[in-house]
Amino acid sequence: MPENDPASPPSIGGDALDAIVISENDNIAVCLRDIDANIEISIRRGQEMFSLAVVDPIPRGHKVAVRQIAEGDKVLKYGEVIGQASKSIGVGNHVHVHNVVD
Numbered sequence: 001m002p003e004n005d006p007a008s009p010p011s012i013g014g015d016a017l018d019a020i021v022i023s024e025n026d027n028i029a030v031c032l033r034d035i036d037a038n039i040e041i042s043i044r045r046g047q048e049m050f051s052l053a054v055v056d057p058i059p060r061g062h063k064v065a066v067r068q069i070a071e072g073d074k075v076l077k078y079g080e081v082i083g084q085a086s087k088s089i090g091v092g093n094h095v096h097v098h099n100v101v102d
Contacts (some may be wrong), residue, residue: 019052019064022047023079028063028095030077035064056094063095075100 018041019029035058040051045068058064061101063077069089074081083100093099 005028017042017044017049019043021066022077025079026076027065027067027069027073028075028077029066031060031064034058034060052090054091055070055092058094065089065091065093065095067091069095 001040017032018035021029021043024046029052030043031041035041035054037054037057038095039054041054041064043052044049045066052064052066056063063075068091069085071088072084073085075083075085075089075095083102085099086101087099088096089099
């Protein structure tokens with residue numbers, strides 16, 4: 001796809017960017033495109049790029065755990081608490097209403 005194609009995932013230095021950690025304190029990343037299960041994705045946290053194996057399919061705009069989140073732990077996005085894990089959430093799992101409560 002051409003670089004200016006809106007369907008193309010953003011890239012940094014030629015590497016496709018699949019998700020972004022908004023604040024250094026976040027334990028989730030926001031997916032920038034629909035992500036299939038059982039693939040490696042590229043994530044940016046500040047200037048750092050890292051990869052992560054995704055367990056579940058994750059829709060664009062939804063969250064993926066970048067750290068283990070134990071049941072009862074705070075879920076952090078924008079450096080702020082956006083909810084609490086209603087069950088343990090493993091690295092690479094979809095983080096959404098099925099495993100997060102207010």
